[in-house]
Amino acid sequence: MPDTPFKSAVVADGLVKQFGRFAALRGVSGEFEAGKLHVILGDNGAGKTTLLRIIAGLSQPTRGHILVMGTSEVKVAQAQIGYMAHPSMLYDDMNGMENLSYFAGLYGIDPARCRDVIASVHLDPDLERRIGQYSQGMRQRMSLARALLHDPSLLLLDEPFSNVDAHSASEMAGLLARLRDQGKTLFVVTHQPALIESSADEFVWMAMGRIVNRTATLRAGTP
Amino acid sequence: MSFLATTRATLEKDVRLEWRSKDAINGMLFFSLLVGVIFSYAFEPTAEESRQIAGGLVWVAVLFAAVVALNQTWARELRNQVLDAYRVSPAPGNPLFLAKAVGNFMFVSVLEALMTLLFIVFYKLRPLGPGWQLLPIALLGTWALVVNGTFFAAVSLRTRSREIMLPVLLFPLSIPALIGMVKGTTAILTGADSARFYIALLVAYDVVFTTACLLLFDTVLEAE
Amino acid sequence: MKRGFTILAIVTGLLLAFGFYKALAPLDWPLGTPTEQTMGYVQRIFYYHVSSAWTALVLFAINFVSSIVFLVKRNEKADIVALAAAELGVVFCTVVLVTGPIWARPVWGIWWDPADIRLNSTLALWLIYVSYLVLRRFSTSSKTAVIAAVWAIFGALDVPFVFFSIWFFRTQHPSPVIAQGGSLDPRMWITVLINWAAFLSLAWLVGWTRYRLEVAERKVDEAEALESLLEGSQ
Numbered sequence: 001m002p003d004t005p006f007k008s009a010v011v012a013d014g015l016v017k018q019f020g021r022f023a024a025l026r027g028v029s030g031e032f033e034a035g036k037l038h039v040i041l042g043d044n045g046a047g048k049t050t051l052l053r054i055i056a057g058l059s060q061p062t063r064g065h066i067l068v069m070g071t072s073e074v075k076v077a078q079a080q081i082g083y084m085a086h087p088s089m090l091y092d093d094m095n096g097m098e099n100l101s102y103f104a105g106l107y108g109i110d111p112a113r114c115r116d117v118i119a120s121v122h123l124d125p126d127l128e129r130r131i132g133q134y135s136q137g138m139r140q141r142m143s144l145a146r147a148l149l150h151d152p153s154l155l156l157l158d159e160p161f162s163n164v165d166a167h168s169a170s171e172m173a174g175l176l177a178r179l180r181d182q183g184k185t186l187f188v189v190t191h192q193p194a195l196i197e198s199s200a201d202e203f204v205w206m207a208m209g210r211i212v213n214r215t216a217t218l219r220a221g222t223p
Numbered sequence: 224m225s226f227l228a229t230t231r232a233t234l235e236k237d238v239r240l241e242w243r244s245k246d247a248i249n250g251m252l253f254f255s256l257l258v259g260v261i262f263s264y265a266f267e268p269t270a271e272e273s274r275q276i277a278g279g280l281v282w283v284a285v286l287f288a289a290v291v292a293l294n295q296t297w298a299r300e301l302r303n304q305v306l307d308a309y310r311v312s313p314a315p316g317n318p319l320f321l322a323k324a325v326g327n328f329m330f331v332s333v334l335e336a337l338m339t340l341l342f343i344v345f346y347k348l349r350p351l352g353p354g355w356q357l358l359p360i361a362l363l364g365t366w367a368l369v370v371n372g373t374f375f376a377a378v379s380l381r382t383r384s385r386e387i388m389l390p391v392l393l394f395p396l397s398i399p400a401l402i403g404m405v406k407g408t409t410a411i412l413t414g415a416d417s418a419r420f421y422i423a424l425l426v427a428y429d430v431v432f433t434t435a436c437l438l439l440f441d442t443v444l445e446a447e
Numbered sequence: 448m449k450r451g452f453t454i455l456a457i458v459t460g461l462l463l464a465f466g467f468y469k470a471l472a473p474l475d476w477p478l479g480t481p482t483e484q485t486m487g488y489v490q491r492i493f494y495y496h497v498s499s500a501w502t503a504l505v506l507f508a509i510n511f512v513s514s515i516v517f518l519v520k521r522n523e524k525a526d527i528v529a530l531a532a533a534e535l536g537v538v539f540c541t542v543v544l545v546t547g548p549i550w551a552r553p554v555w556g557i558w559w560d561p562a563d564i565r566l567n568s569t570l571a572l573w574l575i576y577v578s579y580l581v582l583r584r585f586s587t588s589s590k591t592a593v594i595a596a597v598w599a600i601f602g603a604l605d606v607p608f609v610f611f612s613i614w615f616f617r618t619q620h621p622s623p624v625i626a627q628g629g630s631l632d633p634r635m636w637i638t639v640l641i642n643w644a645a646f647l648s649l650a651w652l653v654g655w656t657r658y659r660l661e662v663a664e665r666k667v668d669e670a671e672a673l674e675s676l677l678e679g680s681q
Contacts, residue, residue, distance in 0.1 A: 058307055079313055
């Protein structure tokens with residue numbers, strides 16, 4: 001996977017997201033370097049998920065601009081984006097291959113590729129078990145596989161380690177680090193930054209809808 | 224993937240999921256049966272009267288059963304936030320809409336057939352007019368309800384009290400279609416008038432609103 | 448702006464007063480309007496019934512047009528105009544639906560005729576625009592205006608269908624009521640037009656106020672949302 005040709009994977013300028021009298025984002029600006037693993041931290045309600053969804057093109061800012069992978073066109077950027085949230089974003093009543101084949105079709109990708117992607121996240125492509133019966137750790141990895149199907153250069157992950165056992169979490173962290181090493185850009189929203197501390201390139205601290213700090217190490221930003 | 228291929232893949236996926244979970248099938252079939260039975264106890268007309276009112280009864284029963292079914296349409300996409308996975312992919316919104324609409328159409332048609340059978344049995348219905356015309360009325364009328372119903376079920380995703388919003392939006396909009404279906408059915412059953420105008424009305428309604436739905440679905444899908 | 452508003456308010460008041468006088472004054476009073484022969488004095492409710500109906504239609508047309516403008520240009524002003532127009536349209540529509548039966552009962556002997564196109568179309572219109580307002584209130588989306596505009600378009604597309612479906616039904620099943628046919632005495636026309644002008648003026652006045660109110664409310668929403676709490680904005 002070639003490096004993204006852009007120096008900045010994401011450029012945000014004065015992002016505001018308003019829901020009636022509540023603003024989830026109150027002016028978020030910044031440039032985020034490509035090929036790096038950015039960890040986004042903050043309390044609940046800080047705006048982390050909202051920011052991620054705006055980058056993913058699932059939500060539009062009320063005001064402000066954002067350039068993702070050098071473009072402001074959502075559909076163009078989305079071709080390069082893999083998005084993963086805490087819910088699995090998969091169908092419970094189908095098995096892994098069935099799920100991924102469906103999504104592969106949406107991307108116009110050969111279904112045969114699904115096997116390789118599933119294997120790359122250390123899951124068995126031939127497993128007949130339905131996603132609904134997977135453990136949380138397996139579900140997260142299959143969700144990551146779905147996000148990786150089209151080999152995106154930008155990965156957005158919202159709470160990939162939540163409710164996952166320690167072993168699966170560290171496996172996931174390892175996978176993410178490897179993806180970054182391949183040249184992909186990652187944004188990881190998490191409440192457990194320690195899990196990915198060693199591989200992270202940057203910590204982005206958010207509070208009340210704004211970015212309040214950006215540090216290179218976890219310790220530097222911790223109050 | 225092409226538009227049609229995406230629509231077909233999505234429809235196949237929905238049918239497969241529905242078959243495996245049998246969520247809606249079991250519940251809705253039984254619900255339709257109950258509605259049919261209750262109506263037949265509530266109204267006990269003579270043979271002549273039954274031809275006058277059966278059109279209204281059947282279609283109102285179908286409308287209420289359809290609303291319950293339509294509300295479930297998008298529930299599957301909200302579970303586990305799967306809809307986000309679709310939205311973030313390059314696939315446009317319309318194949319998703321069409322797949323849902325066609326799926327709903329097939330499903331509501333089954334419910335309709337069941338309820339019609341019940342009404343024929345309970346009310347000993349026999350059309351005095353050209354019975355074959357009942358088929359275009361049923362097909363066009365069902366599509367009219369389903370196309371708008373699928374669209375506004377998606378709109379209701381963006382509201383609170385979702386289950387109420389769908390009927391609130393769908394019923395006023397469907398008044399002309401209902402008039403067409405009910406009056407058309409009555410015209411055929413009683414043999415008193417021609418149902419031709421009603422069929423034409425339903426064709427025009429279906430064309431206009433299917434077009435509107437296809438033009439505006441993406442707007443609604445992205446209105447988070 | 449303020450002066451224009453005051454002038455409009457005065458004009459509205461004058462038109463309403465004059466319209467009211469003309470509607471109720473019988474022919475032997477100066478500038479009176481003739482009493483309709485078959486229906487008698489009660490027919491005068493017609494001046495309010497019809498004027499409200501035409502005003503409601505104008506308002507819903509405004510809602511339709513501004514909804515389209517909003518969808519195309521995403522100009523917030525268009526959305527506010529659509530909202531105000533819908534609210535006022537519902538009010539005038541309610542007047543039509545209330546005055547209709549009040550008029551119908553003494554004249555036709557029944558409160559409501561299901562085959563009457565105009566009343567039933569108005570009822571459907573009322574339902575559509577009330578559900579428009581319900582949708583706006585219940586929306587949890589940050590893009591309420593977009594969703595409302597989409598619904599407004601569907602609603603407007605529905606109106607001709609409602610009209611024709613009832614019309615055909617009526618031609619097949621003539622109503623028990625003799626429709627209000629025949630030409631109108633020109634003096635009655637004048638009264639209708641004056642009252643219509645009065646209602647349009649009133650709609651403009653109230654609509655303008657509603658518009659300014661909504662603009663102010665949205666500014667407050669925005670300010671509250673972006674409020675920087677002193678401790679928070681480090």
